[in-house]
Amino acid sequence: MFTIAEAARRAACPQSTIRYYERAGVLPPARRGDNGYRYFEADDIERLAFVNRARELGFSIASVRDLLRLADHPQQPCEAVDTLLDEQVRSVRQRIAKLQALETRLAHLQRACDGEHPVHECGILAALSDTDAA
Amino acid sequence: MFTIAEAARRAACPQSTIRYYERAGVLPPARRGDNGYRYFEADDIERLAFVNRARELGFSIASVRDLLRLADHPQQPCEAVDTLLDEQVRSVRQRIAKLQALETRLAHLQRACDGEHPVHECGILAALSDTDAA
């Protein structure tokens, strides 16, 4: 039986996040002591750790809910898990591609100015101001 | 003199965004007709386009405000512009690196399951449940 402070320490995440996860429905309502304090068992901490790992992998709260539901029903086919993971991979790859395109444009801009002139000669601001610039 | 609908069309951005930018202080309060309608001149549309381009490059609203302030004071040295751009490049590269690390981990996970078994044999959920898994 752990207090929320202990749970937070063990899961290495803020107490406020644990409360939030409960509110958001990815953790079940915690058991309460007579004083209203939350108490956690080893099981609860494992579930919290599961959530944390899934979040680290970039899954949304909604997807984490789905993953937990699947984990709770061991007889179901795991196709749904694979699908969630595939979607997540695609989403990450898309974000990478967008950021790389951005990086290229920003790097080009960096070459437009050497930092030695006043702003009105700055190639960077010129590019931002210019309707024709990429 | 353009209505907000015209301005939105010319800048290819929603009207709600124009109003938001005004509220957020990156666009000055628009001139108003007797009826309270906003009216825009070519200048205003250019400023809006500047904002749009900077946003496309990933600059925060706060940075866009800074960039505009710099653009409005042509005699200042453009070092500040370069600094903002450098920071932006660093931030984008960092995000890319994080996403690539994520991609690697997700791709590993994908190999942990071929989608043919029930959930309780799923390597993906096992990895999420396992305290020792990456």
Place this chain on the structure above:
DNA sequence: CGTGGACCTTAAAGTTGCTTTAAAGTCAAC
């Protein structure tokens, strides 16, 4: 017994950059 400090609780607001909604006023044409 009391008091100080460390713990816990909740609801609500703040964050970022918008979008959406609702309720309402305006304008032009038929």
Place this chain on the structure above:
DNA sequence: GTTGACTTTAAAGCAACTTTAAGGTCCACG
């Protein structure tokens, strides 16, 4: 004069939390 397309505002919604404020609880020390 009324339809329909425009405009306005304030406020709420989104994601995933974090922060704040105001308030109970617990325990140990004197």
